Amino acid sequence: MGLGYIVSEHNLYYEKTQGYECGFDPFSDAQDPFNVKFYLISILFLLFDIELIFFLPWLVSLEEIGFFGFYVLYFFFLI
Numbered sequence: 032m033g034l035g036y037i038v039s040e041h042n043l044y045y046e047k048t049q050g051y052e053c054g055f056d057p058f059s060d061a062q063d064p065f066n067v068k069f070y071l072i073s074i075l076f077l078l079f080d081i082e083l084i085f086f087l088p089w090l091v092s093l094e095e096i097g098f099f100g101f102y103v104l105y106f107f108f109l110i
Contacts, residue, residue: 085104086104
């Protein structure tokens, strides 16, 4: 692997080191802070994803757990 790196051509020029953005020049630096709304959306996504992980086994065993299991998980989703 190191031999391939040594033998290969190293033509670094300005256009090759820039990020690809549909042919346009980048509008801003990539290190700008992002909006907190995106963080909140990701937390909400994780919350509902975890609820779905609990929901699927409950759905499969719904006949076996009866109404008591139904109400327990319904209460869990309300919290």
